[in-house]
Amino acid sequence: MNNKHCHNIIIVGGGTAGWMTANLMAKQWQHQLANHEISITLIESPEIGVIGVGEGSTPQLKTFFDQLGIAENEWMPACNATYKNGILFNDWTHRPGFTRYFHPFTSIIDAHTAPAFIYNSQFKRQGYNVDSHPDRFFLAATLAKQQKAPIGNDNFPFDVSYGYHFDAVLLGKYLANIAQQQGVQHIAAKVIDVTLDNQGEITELHLDNQQQLAGDLFVDCTGFASILLQKALKVPFISFKENLFNDRAVTLATEYQPGDKINSQTIATAMKYGWAWDIPLTNRTGNGYVYSSEYCTPEQAEQELRAKLGLVDSTIPANHLTMKVGKVEQHWHKNCVAIGLSQGFIEPLEATALHFVQESIEGFINAYDAIYFTNNPIADNITDNIKAQHRQQFNNDLDARFEGIRDYIVAHYRFSDRSDTDYWRRNNANPNISNNLKKIVQCWLQGKDFNKALMQPDVVSFYPPVSWHAILAGYGIFPDKNHTLAENPQATKYDLAHIDQFIARSASNFSDHKLFLEQRANSK
Numbered sequence: 001m002n003n004k005h006c007h008n009i010i011i012v013g014g015g016t017a018g019w020m021t022a023n024l025m026a027k028q029w030q031h032q033l034a035n036h037e038i039s040i041t042l043i044e045s046p047e048i049g050v051i052g053v054g055e056g057s058t059p060q061l062k063t064f065f066d067q068l069g070i071a072e073n074e075w076m077p078a079c080n081a082t083y084k085n086g087i088l089f090n091d092w093t094h095r096p097g098f099t100r101y102f103h104p105f106t107s108i109i110d111a112h113t114a115p116a117f118i119y120n121s122q123f124k125r126q127g128y129n130v131d132s133h134p135d136r137f138f139l140a141a142t143l144a145k146q147q148k149a150p151i152g153n154d155n156f157p158f159d160v161s162y163g164y165h166f167d168a169v170l171l172g173k174y175l176a177n178i179a180q181q182q183g184v185q186h187i188a189a190k191v192i193d194v195t196l197d198n199q200g201e202i203t204e205l206h207l208d209n210q211q212q213l214a215g216d217l218f219v220d221c222t223g224f225a226s227i228l229l230q231k232a233l234k235v236p237f238i239s240f241k242e243n244l245f246n247d248r249a250v251t252l253a254t255e256y257q258p259g260d261k262i263n264s265q266t267i268a269t270a271m272k273y274g275w276a277w278d279i280p281l282t283n284r285t286g287n288g289y290v291y292s293s294e295y296c297t298p299e300q301a302e303q304e305l306r307a308k309l310g311l312v313d314s315t316i317p318a319n320h321l322t323m324k325v326g327k328v329e330q331h332w333h334k335n336c337v338a339i340g341l342s343q344g345f346i347e348p349l350e351a352t353a354l355h356f357v358q359e360s361i362e363g364f365i366n367a368y369d370a371i372y373f374t375n376n377p378i379a380d381n382i383t384d385n386i387k388a389q390h391r392q393q394f395n396n397d398l399d400a401r402f403e404g405i406r407d408y409i410v411a412h413y414r415f416s417d418r419s420d421t422d423y424w425r426r427n428n429a430n431p432n433i434s435n436n437l438k439k440i441v442q443c444w445l446q447g448k449d450f451n452k453a454l455m456q457p458d459v460v461s462f463y464p465p466v467s468w469h470a471i472l473a474g475y476g477i478f479p480d481k482n483h484t485l486a487e488n489p490q491a492t493k494y495d496l497a498h499i500d501q502f503i504a505r506s507a508s509n510f511s512d513h514k515l516f517l518e519q520r521a522n523s524k
């Protein structure tokens with residue numbers, strides 16, 4: 001492959017991953033597209049369809065739309081989208097005072113209050129009796145509790161960080177339109193066969209409409225099926241089932257009742273064999289239960305979810321899904337890169353999948369650009385060795401991220417004290433946790449400077465220290481002290497009433513979430 005002929009990029013799969021890839025590539029390579037130096041084609045099978053779940057994001061999604069130059073008042077109403085201040089974890093532990101906590105998206109304004117949280121947690125870890133539950137210390141927790149949108153009025157001088165909730169199917173359609181306007185070609189057909197050359201590179205796809213499509217680069221966005229990377233190129237899949245037991249989900253949507261407000265948080269409630277989500281959109285709430293098929297049947301899970309929602313006798317249909325949790329051995333192999341569920345999936349507890357999709361595409365574009373496009377006078381001479389180095393670096397970076405996210409998700413199960421079912425008892429006792437996670441928790445329990453410990457070169461912490469603080473303090477994981485500590489004025493250095501006032505004053509600059517969304521939609 002060289003950069004003299006038109007460079008054909010073929011994306012297979014039209015789920016969120018496929019269309020996000022198409023859009024970011026079309027944006028990055030808009031000049032090459034306009035000059036016919038590259039072409040981008042997306043093939044999707046209407047017969048197979050998309051997974052249709054994945055309705056919560058991290059703040060990263062904002063940067064995706066910013067890069068594409070698409071305003072919130074354009075895309076949000078089109079996708080029934082709402083704002084998300086963070087995630088409320090409900091019932092994950094039964095430790096007194098710690099049955100729920102909020103994992104906030106943090107912002108610059110937290111610089112006024114988060115240091116007190118970090119400080120108090122450290123003293124609490126040493127055994128002093130100070131308040132270190134996270135919720136009190138973050139504006140996002142208060143905005144979520146008051147069902148407010150995370151965008152302050154004109155008098156409020158700080159931007160607050162937030163994610164979104166959206167209808168996954170509508171988002172896919174919206175992104176499909178934008179990508180096609182940018183010059184991405186679309187083929188509705190099923191790939192039924194793949195031809196490899198004698199180097200093991202993909203040369204051609206055979207479609208069920210008799211078309212054959214040759215390409216230079218193939219992007220596998222075919223979801224769990226992964227027909228290119230895993231099936232055609234036989235890249236092995238590494239399962240995380242020893243650490244993460246959930247492998248199924250059941251979903252159903254519920255309508256709002258008149259007068260209902262709209263939450264500005266995801267609620268993740270622990271259940272007998274997993275956990276259930278509650279994701280508010282403008283027109284409905286998405287509900288789902290992620291569980292382990294080793295411990296309950298789909299019928300039991302559906303019943304438990306219906307009981308939680310008060311819908312035991314309702315005819316609202318439920319949708320059952322199977323999940324493959326783990327990652328591929330290599331995300332980019334030969335002339336194929338997998339993006340989305342085809343490269344792996346860590347269950348949706350922290351809604352990280354699209355964040356990961358975005359980072360994978362951006363990392364890939366940078367590497368590919370450096371090899372083939374960006375003002376690269378030596379592109380024709382770039383050696384296979386250098387290409388292999390770029391590929392290796394990309395694969396290593398993604399592996400580290402996958403493992404980092406996995407550790408954070410595993411912590412939710414491993415450090416819960418629920419013991420009501422075999423599912424939770426096995427989670428509590430699970431010896432299969434990474435050395436990295438062991439180190440993180442040991443540092444926490446030692447009561448030393450945890451921020452510093454997370455910066456050590458031998459500790460991988462994909463999540464920022466404040467998130468680790470939030471989960472461990474939010475779960476009430478503190479060393480048992482069987483002696484009474486003397487009063488220590490240092491431990492009570494922060495005036496918490498002052499923090500409460502600061503947060504209350506700040507929150508008064510934000511409006512009701514539902515009202516805000518309605519005004520936004522009308523101001524279009």
Ligand SMILES: Cc1cc2nc3c(=O)[nH]c(=O)nc-3n(C[C@H](O)[C@H](O)[C@H](O)COP(=O)(O)OP(=O)(O)OC[C@H]3O[C@@H](n4cnc5c(N)ncnc54)[C@H](O)[C@@H]3O)c2cc1C
Nearest residue numbers: 013014015017045051054056191222223340341348353354
């Ligand atoms: C229960 C659950 C909850 C989730 N919640 C979240 C969340 O809150 N936040 C989040 O970020 N992510 C979440 N995810 C992940 C999220 O759904 C996915 O990352 C996202 O939808 C992207 O999926 P995808 O595009 O990789 O795959 P899919 O949506 O499955 O798309 C696959 C595409 O490939 C096409 N295809 C397959 N085979 C062929 C073929 N032979 N020929 C042609 N086309 C083919 C299909 O037609 C389809 O267009 C969740 C996932 C699950 C399972």
